[in-house]
Amino acid sequence: MDPQTIWIMIHVVLLVYWLGADISVFYCSLxxxxxxxxxxxxxxxxxxxxxxxxxxxxxxILMLPVGLMLASGKGLSPITGGWLxxxxxxxxxxxxxxxxxxSQRGTPLGKTYATIDLxxxxxxxxxxxxxxxxSLANGAPFTSNWLxxxxxxxxxxxxxxxxxxxxxxxxxxAFGRFMAEGSTPETEAGLRVPVMRxxxxxxxxxxxxxxxxxxxxxxxxL
Amino acid sequence: xxWQDIFKLLxxxxxxxxxxxxxxxxxxxxxxxxxxxxxxxxxxxxxxxAWIDMIPRYMLLLTFPVGATxxxxxxxxPIDGVWLYLVWIAAxxxxxxxxxxxxxxxxxxxxxxxxxxxxxxxAFLAALVIPAITSLAGAGPYETxxxxxxxxxxxxxxxxxxxxxxxxxxxxxxxxxxxTEGSSPAVESQMSRSLAHAVPFVIGIWVFAAxxxxxxxxxxxxxxx
Numbered sequence: 001m002d003p004q005t006i007w008i009m010i011h012v013v014l015l016v017y018w019l020g021a022d023i024s025v026f027y028c029s030l031x032x033x034x035x036x037x038x039x040x041x042x043x044x045x046x047x048x049x050x051x052x053x054x055x056x057x058x059x060x061i062l063m064l065p066v067g068l069m070l071a072s073g074k075g076l077s078p079i080t081g082g083w084l085x086x087x088x089x090x091x092x093x094x095x096x097x098x099x100x101x102x103s104q105r106g107t108p109l110g111k112t113y114a115t116i117d118l119x120x121x122x123x124x125x126x127x128x129x130x131x132x133x134x135s136l137a138n139g140a141p142f143t144s145n146w147l148x149x150x151x152x153x154x155x156x157x158x159x160x161x162x163x164x165x166x167x168x169x170x171x172x173x174a175f176g177r178f179m180a181e182g183s184t185p186e187t188e189a190g191l192r193v194p195v196m197r198x199x200x201x202x203x204x205x206x207x208x209x210x211x212x213x214x215x216x217x218x219x220x221x222l
Numbered sequence: 223x224x225w226q227d228i229f230k231l232l233x234x235x236x237x238x239x240x241x242x243x244x245x246x247x248x249x250x251x252x253x254x255x256x257x258x259x260x261x262x263x264x265x266x267x268x269x270x271x272a273w274i275d276m277i278p279r280y281m282l283l284l285t286f287p288v289g290a291t292x293x294x295x296x297x298x299x300p301i302d303g304v305w306l307y308l309v310w311i312a313a314x315x316x317x318x319x320x321x322x323x324x325x326x327x328x329x330x331x332x333x334x335x336x337x338x339x340x341x342x343x344x345a346f347l348a349a350l351v352i353p354a355i356t357s358l359a360g361a362g363p364y365e366t367x368x369x370x371x372x373x374x375x376x377x378x379x380x381x382x383x384x385x386x387x388x389x390x391x392x393x394x395x396x397x398x399x400x401x402t403e404g405s406s407p408a409v410e411s412q413m414s415r416s417l418a419h420a421v422p423f424v425i426g427i428w429v430f431a432a433x434x435x436x437x438x439x440x441x442x443x444x445x446x447x
Contacts, residue, residue, distance in 0.1 A: 005440040012234060012435060019235075020242010024274050028246070031270050041263040044253055045270060051249045213234060218227035 004073045011066050011216075018059040019209050024052045026202060032175075033192045039179055046175065054102065060161065061098055064124075064154065065091040071147055078141045094120050105172075118165075121158055128155040145222035146215050153212045160205035167197040226295050232288045237435045240281035241428055246274045248424060254397075255413045257405055265401060276324050280317055282383065286376070287313040289438075298365035316342065343384050350377040368441040372434055379430035385423035392416045 028049035032042045065088050071077035072084055079087060098117050104110030128151050131141055135148035142148045174190030181187050250271040254264050287310045293299035294306050301309055319335060326332040353363055354370035354377070364370045393416035399409050437444070 002440075002443050005436070005443050008439050009432075009436045012237070012439065013432070015234070016238045016242040017245070018242075020238040020240070021245050023239065023243050023277060024246025027274055028270065031266070037266055038260070038262060040260055041266045044259055044263050044267055047253065048246060048250045048267070048270070052246045055245060210231070210235070214223075214227065214231045217230045217234065218223040220223040220227075 004070065007066060007069045007073065011063070011070060014059040014063050014066060015209065015213060016059075017055040018063070019056075019206060021052050021055040021059075022202070022206065025049055025056070028052070029195050029198075033188070033195050035183060035188055039182065042175075043179065054099075057098060057102065058095065060157075061091060061095045067150070067154075071142070076142060076144050076147050118162075121162060125155045125158050125162075128152070128158070144219070146219050149222065150212050150215050153208050153215070157205055157208040157212070160201050160208060163201035164198050164205070167201060168194050170194045226292065229288055229292050229295070233285065233292060233438065234435075236281040236285035236288060237431060240278045240285065241431050243274055243277040243281075244424070244428070247271050247278070250274070251417055255410070255417050257410050261401055261404065264397075268397065272324065272327070276320070279320050279324075282380065283313055283317050283320065289372075289376075293364075293369055298369055300363040340384070340387065343380060347377055347380055347384070350374070350380065366441075366445065368437055368445045372437045372441075375430050375434040375437065379427045379434065382423040382426035382430060385426070386420045389419035389423060390416055393420075 028045050031037060031045045032049065034042075037045070065084075068077055068079050068084060068087055072080040094117070097113050097120070101110055101113035101117050104113065132148045132152035132155065134140065135142035135151070136145060142151060171191065171194040174187070174194065178187040178191055250267050253259065254267045254271060256264075259267070287306075290299060290301050290306060290309050294302040319339065323332050323335045323339060326335075350373050354373040356362065357364035357370040358367065358374075364373070393413055396409050396412035396416065399406075400413070403409070
């Protein structure tokens with residue numbers, strides 16, 4: 001069997017656990033800010049949200065090496081052989097850092113991991129944007145324009161992810177305050193505001209993913 | 223880029239929201255059967271679960287007309303022209319019905335519709351399986367080998383859905399008791415048992431859906447057409 005068949009499948013399954021899982025996260029966040037739900041109920045829904053939200057985090061990190069795997073198999077990317085192995089190694093380290101940041105949230109070590117994860121994303125956004133723009137202008141490093149556009153959109157999606165992270169940063173402390181002080185107009189607002197502000201970023205991220213999926217399916221000559 | 227690409231995207235998205243959304247349902251179900259939570263919390267969790275669960279339900283119904291359109295455009299399916307429109311209308315009507323069952327949950331109308339939905343699903347299964355088998359035997363109506371195999375795998379997922387519905391029926395009754403009479407070991411164990419019985423069917427859906435998707439993405443590489 002052609003290994004490409006397996007990589008295509010993994011590529012799509014990663015989208016399943018990114019985009020498909022995100023809808024549960026989104027709905028749960030709306031239930032958490034509903035004043036008619038008791039603190040215990042909201043804490044339980046927060047648990048569901050926390051569990052499901054781990055999947056898009058992991059899937060988004062694995063998406064890039066798997067995509068590069070497919071691109072090199074089609075001869076569209078210069079990242080092959082040893083370079084591809086290097087990409088996988090870096091992705092594995094990034095995944096470990098990101099998972100550790102989530103699992104040790106609230107500890108000083110968790111904070112350090114989160115900061116490293118943030119810097120990885122900054123660097124990646126810059127590298128992907130430059131590589132995509134160079135490819136669109138000169139036809140290298142990526143030889144097809146649709147792939148270059150996908151790379152650019154991946155950088156866009158990473159930016160949306162950072163937008164979500166920054167707007168949602170206030171939610172955790174607000175939830176802690178809500179659980180300690182109970183429902184007051186202030187604690188409710190503290191929960192509601194980050195959820196409302198995060199919406200545009202989430203919708204932008206989803207749109208980016210759908211357009212990327214279409215580009216991958218159609219692979220148009222642009 | 224043409225319409226076929228758009229339908230391919232829709233086909234992938236139905237898979238994405240079918241299996242991806244199921245994750246939230248799966249985890250929330252484990253919290254619903256946790257007796258440590260108050261009945262109110264469990265009721266809200268169940269409501270949240272039921273809302274998310276509608277997404278995979280709609281997707282299962284939507285993926286078929288989208289797939290039928292793709293196959294018709296490839297010229298390998300007899301469901302074409304007027305018949306394809308009929309399939310779309312039937313699927314749209316079925317989705318509206320599924321929404322109504324969810325929306326009117328607990329009413330007599332919803333109960334009647336639920337029964338009708340089950341009969342429809344059994345008829346749908348027969349309509350999927352029989353022509354797929356005759357096609358594999360060489361008597362048509364579907365062209366190619368991969369398409370009838372894919373339809374059979376999809377039928378496997380639909381059958382697992384029916385399995386979930388049947389195994390989950392005692393859960394609803396037990397949950398109703400929990401809400402009116404409070405927690406008791408009998409009620410808790412009935413809910414846990416019902417959930418445990420449904421789990422293999424849930425995993426079955428994921429496996430069937432995944433193999434179906436794999437075949438759809440790779441039929442050219444695997445079957446050469």
